[in-house]
Every structure is written in C-alpha cells, then in structure tokens.
C-alpha cells in the first residue's frame with residue numbers, strides 16, 4: 024500500500040513511517056519541519072533498501088495542491104502533523120490554531136473527496152481538567168477560560184474530532200480517531216515542553232530537574248513503539264471506522280516521583296527544583312492534575328496493551344540522549 028504520513032519527520036511520525044516501511048508499504052511524508060527534523064528520517068532516506076519506497080516532501084499541509092497530489096496518490100493517510108507541545112502553543116497561538124483546525128479540515132476534505140481511509144491523531148488534552156481516573160472516551164469535557172491559551176490546543180483537537188466525525192456521517196469518510204496520551208521514546212525533543220526528555224536532559228547535564236507546581240500532578244506514559252502498533256492496528260481493522268479510541272499507558276506517576284525515577288535511572292547527582300506555574304509559563308497556564316486512560320475500548324477492538332513499562336522508556340530515552348546529544 025501507499026501510505027501518507029503527515030508530520031512524518033516528527034517524533035511519532037518518523038517511528039510510524041519506519042514501521043510502515045518495515046511492513047512493506049511505500050511511505051510518503053509531508054512535513055514542514057516546524058518541530059520535526061530531517062535527522063529523524065535520515066536513516067530512512069539513506070538506506071538503499073528503504074529509500075526506493077520512502078518519499079519526503081518538505082511542505083506545509085496547508086499547501087492544497089501538494090496535499091491533493093499526495094492524498095490522491097496514497098491509499099491511506101495517517102494525519103499527525105500539528106502544532107504540538109505546551110510551550111510551542113503558547114509561543115505560537117494563532118499559527119497553532121490555523122494548522123490544527125484548517126490543516127486537519129483540509130486533510131479530511133481531501134480524504135473524503137478521494138475516498139481514502141484516514142487516521143486522525145487527537146490528544147488526551149481533549150479531556151481538559153478532570154480529576155477522576157481513568158478517562159473514558161464518552162466522558163464530559165471541562166476546559167478553562169479562553170484567556171488561558173493552553174486550552175486552545177485541546178479545543179482545536181476536539182474540533183478536529185468533530186470535523187472527522189461529521190465527514191464520516193455526511194460523506195461516508197472512513198476515519199478513525201486516536202486520542203493519544205503522553206507518548207515517549209527516542210527522538211522526542213524536550214524543546215517544546217515535553218516532560219520526560221526535558222527532565223532527562225537536565226539529569227544528564229547535572230542541572231536541577233525543574234518540576235512545575237507541587238509535582239503532585241500525575242500522568243501515564245506510553246512507549247512510541249506501542250503507540251505505533253496501536254495506530255497501525257486501528258488503521259487496519261474494519262471495525263474501527265467512525266470510532267474514537269484512547270491510546271495510552273496505565274502506570275500513573277506524579278511528576279515529583281517521575282523526576283526522582285529519572286535521577287535514579289540516569290544515576291544523576293541533580294536535585295529537584297520546584298517552580299511555580301506563574302514563573303514557568305508567564306503567558307498564562309493551567310495544568311491538568313491527572314490524566315490516566317481507560318484503554319478497554321481499544322483493547323476490545325484490536326487487543327492493544329502497552330508492552331513497555333516506564334523504566335524501559337526512561338532507560339531508552341536516557342540512552343538516546345547520551346548517544347545523540349539531544350535536548
């Protein structure tokens with residue numbers, strides 16, 4: 024099959040592209056390299072056995088002509104391109120909304136026009152400020168005020184979900200939505216606010232690990248390889264059409280404990296430094312206290328269960344950062 028991966032030079036997209044190539048597909052990537060990097064896909068471009076089946080286009084998904092050509096050429100589309108990361112959203116508020124709303128709408132419109140199956144990468148951010156766990160796909164959604172720009176990412180991803188489901192109902196578009204919870208692993212950068220690469224880089228360089236607030240807020244983390252397996256399973260299954268699934272890990276950990284675990288795993292002498300949200304995000308920020316997925320729906324649909332535990336993830340991230348000097 025010919026597979027289009029939007030955002031394929033990004034963290035998850037590059038791993039997905041690799042897995043699609045390994046499964047024997049031709050892979051087309053469109054990425055404007057705003058947060059992605061050619062470093063993530065160089066090994067695919069340089070490998071003579073893979074480069075015949077791997078095609079990279081440095082462009083924006085807002086380029087309609089290019090997108091028409093790519094969606095028209097391919098059999099299925101993984102839509103991962105997005106403005107991502109708390110810090111990036113706060114720094115680029117308008118641009119982020121454009122990419123995440125207009126960009127996704129165009130992808131969906133073209134997939135409906137050319138009758139191509141599409142997977143939309145949504146986010147656990149969509150749930151907003153819940154305190155309960157685990158979060159199920161049918162839960163209500165609670166956001167903060169529009170003056171707090173961090174919610175624009177959640178709202179734009181929610182709008183993507185509505186638009187995808189509307190195309191499914193109105194045009195019969197074959198679409199599946201994956202609500203990804205924190206995904207981690209090699210190649211993720213800490214530059215846009217992602218917590219594990221950021222804390223690991225601090226631990227490896229002997230800097231204090233900066234934890235926001237009191238560190239009691241909890242998350243779960245999923246290895247990117249597990250997420251890629253889930254995405255490919257959702258795309259391949261005929262039963263997932265028009266459905267929405269949580270994709271995430273189940274081990275809940277507070278940010279204070281995560282920092283301690285990273286110090287232990289990296290054998291670092293660093294200390295933990297607690298920073299108030301006001302100091303960390305002067306542009307206005309609200310955090311979510313808990314974010315734990317109920318994964319029974321995806322488990323029933325495709326048998327998904329994460330295989331890699333948190334220690335494995337942390338060891339691999341530390342190894343990657345040591346060997347690639349990334350931040």
Ligand SMILES: NC(=O)c1ccc[n+]([C@@H]2O[C@H](COP(=O)([O-])OP(=O)(O)OC[C@H]3O[C@@H](n4cnc5c(N)ncnc54)[C@H](O)[C@@H]3O)[C@@H](O)[C@H]2O)c1
Pocket residue numbers: 029030031032033034035036053054055056057058059060082083084085102103104105106107122126144145146147202203204205206207
């Ligand atoms: N990593 C996570 O924990 C996580 C959690 C929830 C949802 N997601 C979603 O998964 C997807 C991939 O995220 P990621 O973590 O790999 O982040 P990433 O930043 O590494 O990947 C996004 C990619 O999209 C590209 N991109 C951005 N705007 C573009 C545009 N206009 N045209 C073409 N390419 C563009 C970026 O350059 C980047 O390569 C995103 O849709 C994100 O919202 C990720």
